[in-house]
Structures are given as C-alpha cells and as structure tokens.
Amino acid sequence: MKTFLKYLVLGVGAIIFAYPFLWMIASSLKPESQIGGLGLYSPDFTLHNYTQVFTRIPIGRAFVNSLFVSFTTTFSVLVFGSMVGYALARLQFAGKSVIYAVVIFTMTLPFQLTLIPQYILMVKLGITDTYMALIAPTLMTAFSIVLFRQFFLQIPQALIDAARIDGCSDTRILFQLVWPLSRPVLITVSILTFMTSWNEVLWPLIVVRDRALMTLPQLVTLFTIGGEAESLLGLELAAATLLALPVILAYAFFQRYFIESMASTGIKG
C-alpha cells in the first residue's frame, strides 16, 4: 500500500511535468479549432502550423544564427576558460592571486549592474546588430574558469613534469595532455555554456533589431508577442516546439550529463 502510494505520487508528478510538453507538441499539429482540447490525439493532425511559421518568419535563418552563436561561445569558453584555469592551477606568475580574486569578483556581480553599460559599450564599438555583439560579452565566463581551475588542481604534477622534460610547451601540455584527461569538466562546461547561450533571450533582444541576425528564442518571442502570430495558438505552439525540440532531443540522449552539469551549478552556492 505504501509503495503503491509512492508510485502514485511520483506518477502524478511525472504527468504534471511531462504532459504540458506532450500537449504542446500534439496541439502544434492540430488545426486551430481543435487546440483547446485536453487530449492529445486528433484524427486531423497536420503540418499546417509549421508551414505557416516557416513562411511568416525567417525561423530557419534564426536556427542557424543560434547554432553559430552557441557553438562559437562554447568553443571560446572552453579554450580561454581552460587556459586561465590552467594558469591559475598550474603555473607560477606574479599577480596570480589578483587574477583569481578578479574571477571570483566577476562571478558574484549581479548582471543587472552591467546590463545597461554593456549595451552602451556595444553602441560605442558600433557593433550592435552584429554576431559580435551577441557573442562578445560571453567569450569567457568566470564560472567556467573556476570549474577548470578546480579540476586541473587534481591532475598529478608528475604527468605535467614528465611532459615538460620531454620538451612540451605549456600550450601543448594543456591541449594534448590535460584536455584528454579532463572529459568530465569539458562536458560540464560545454553543456552549461551551450544551454545558457541557446536559451538566452534578454541580451539578443537588446543588441539585435535586424531580423536576419535574430536568435531562435528571440525571434520566437517577438513572433508571439508582436502580433505576427495573430494570436493563433497553433502558430505560437509550433514556433515554441521548434525552439524546444533541439534541446529536448539533446537532453534525451545526454540526460545524465545534463543533470550532473546543472547540479554542479548549484553546488558552488
């Protein structure tokens, strides 16, 4: 009886968290008049809403923009973040503790403080409405540096020393010796950075007005609130599904990594 109750609560929980998504996907495939229903199935499933979304907004282009921005950001955060993390963990140089203090300081800064002046910086640099504006402020993140530093501290010094004796430069040591040993932290930083970048919407709304450069979440947001969807639920849900699907698919395959990575963001607090 007790076990039954437990499974019942867990099952109801699963329905509460999963059903809205299933309903969204199912409804996006229904004709507008049938969307109000609670159920999932309709005999009249159609791709009409999707073809409409594709003809009304440049959503394909936005998808490519988002991919480009997220991949570039992730790549940059991995390369530069690991370089700084490696220097802080493994190299000796004057001012090292200052740099570490700066990283920690940056991590505790609420973004509300720098939002407006960062936008003004983009205006002054003349790069609003460019990919550069979307990418530049997240080229490096303090949190990734801290994660890399923590991980690199645990790599045996003997390995690094051996490579040095063989005449390897620190650049080679980092990318050819340390990186292959650092899969867990590389995966964590990749997932966190990619997801944050993919889902970010406030910054794109601020620095990009040109439709051709808009990211996927930005375009979908403006489509929904800007009247282009003409309050047609089917279109809004189809656009939302297109935005959700890549992440849900990635999540389905790499679920464990997602959960572990996201849990590590909480542990820092």
Place this chain on the structure above:
Amino acid sequence: MKLFPTSERPRHSKNRTGYWFVLPYVIFFGTFVAYPLMFSFILLFHRWNIVTPMEWVGLKNFERLLRDPLFFKSIWNTIVFLFIHIPLQIVVALGFAVLLNSRLKFRGFFRAVYFMPVVVSGVVVTILWQQLYAYDSGLLNRLLVMMGIDRVPWLINPDVAMPSVALMATWKNVGIYIILFLVGLQNVPNELYESASLDGATAIRQFFRITLPMLNPTIVVVVVLSTIGGFSLFIEPYVLTGGGPMQSTLSAVLYIYNQAFYFGHMGYAATLGFVFALIILCVVLLQRKVIESESTS
C-alpha cells in the same frame, strides 16, 4: 588538498607562459566587465538617451528613484514572487527527493522527467503556460471546470498574476533542486538514522531532527539561487503579461528594460540596475547569515 608534492617546482613553470594564458582574460575583463562597471558609475549621475550628449544631473537619478512608485512596485512584486516561490520550491523539491531516495523502479526515468523543464528555454515554458493559464480556453481552467470548481483568473487578476508567475517558475526550476536535495540526502550518514531508530525515534521525528538539519547547506543554495532568480525575472512577465495587469507582474529587470529601451532613460536605467544589484547582494548575504545561524542554534 594536493595529491602530489609540489615543493620542487620545475624551472619551466617560472617562465612567462602564465601571463600569455591569462592575457586574453585580462583584456576581456577590462573591456566587458571593468569598463562597463566604471561607465555605470558615470551613468548614475547623468541623464542620457544615447543620442544627445550626456547631461550631468548630480543625485537626481537617486532622488527620482526614491519617489518612483514603479520602482517600489517592482520590489514589492519580487517580494510577492519570492514569498510563494521559495517555500513552494523547497517543499516540492524535498518531497520528491525523499520519495526518489529509496529503492525504486524507474527512478532514473522519474528524475529525468522532473528535470526536463529545467533544460527547456524559458520562452517555450512561458508560451506554453500562457495557454495553460488562459481564462476561457486554458487547460488549467478547463480542468477546474470539469472538477466543478470555478475558473481562476490566473493572469487577469492583479492579486493572482504574480503568484501565477511564481507557480510557473517553480514548475520550471524545481527539477534542479530535486537533484540537489537528492545529492544532499545521499550524503546523510546512515548510522545517524540507525542509532535514532534504536532510540525509538519515529520516521517523522527523524526527518525533522536529522534530515532537515543535514540538508541545511542545500536549503541555503535553494534560497539564494531562487532570490537571484526572482530579481532576474524578465522573459516570464515580458511574454506572459507585459508586466500587467496594473503593473502587478512588473519585475526588476523588466522595469530596467522598459526604462532603457522603451523610454530611453539610460542614466535612470543604470541607476535602477545599480540599486537592484545592491539589494540582491545585501539580501543574499543576509539570507546566508540567517540560515547558517539557525542551523547552529
């Protein structure tokens, strides 16, 4: 803790490589953190719409802020949000974590499902909940009517709108806290429960005397992250309500956004950002102090 002795550092690490490795970050920090920070201090004392030249106004931005009902409204809205969001989040997350922390079939499946809203974009979640919350045709009200309960004016009643946003935010974020509590629960030593059972403590007593105190660090994390989240709300009110009805869902960041990009008041928007950041830092420090002192008393 160092795994290996580092007393004899090889000569090579004394070279300049360290500088080369941190140089990109120093440039990045200077450009995208330090410069904006300094510029924000200049903005605090100016009126500026980006197009015409800056105008020195002294402390006028702060005077204006103290007399700005919308500033206080946005703080009040955040308080309402946190007042519902934080307890709800702790209770729901802890409940599911305790259920999941036992021998179960499909444990991984349940965990994965509860976590799903965390990874999906807030835009998707908000568009979806806009349909769930709709007064006449929304899924939730249809369900209520089926059960013979009156419709709830989720987003159209000013007293209900912010709690609705808090409920949605809980649905989106609770998965991560389930995982954090689960990790916390697995770190509670089993001996504690064993000796408590020997002393005849009931399961409920054990929960309040052992489990909860041991989970204190996790609770601090939930409270702090939720607070930062409350002050960072943007896309939810932006899409769901536009800050209405009657400004009841106007959040801190939405207000900064409106002042900067709707009215073009850059100086005042920067002042708002500055004050909100101060409030966040103070509240978070205070929360840590309070919760940590409670665990020791």
